[in-house]
Amino acid sequence: MQPQDILPDHQNDVQVNGLTVRKGSVGAFLASVRDWQDPAGDSATRAAAEADLRSLLPGLHALGLFQVLAARDPTLQRLIDGAA
Secondary structure (H helix, E strand, O other): OOHHHHOOOOOOEEEEOOEEEEOOHHHHHHHHHHHHHOOOOOHHHHHHHHHHHHHHHHHHHHHOHHHHOOOOOHHHHHHHHHOO
């Protein structure tokens, strides 16, 4: 399966279980995790990253991402599990 089989180039989002999941949600999640975990980051950046993570989690759960993948960081996994 190719990405365009799931979401064609001209389409920016998909409806999954009543949620709109935008193209780029997985990439945004990964970038937010990096900011959230960055020990050199300030508390405002980490708080913004956590808010972004929390807003992305319902859609990623709807996609089934966390039925296949698990976080190696236990704190991140608890955040993921709490949004299920």
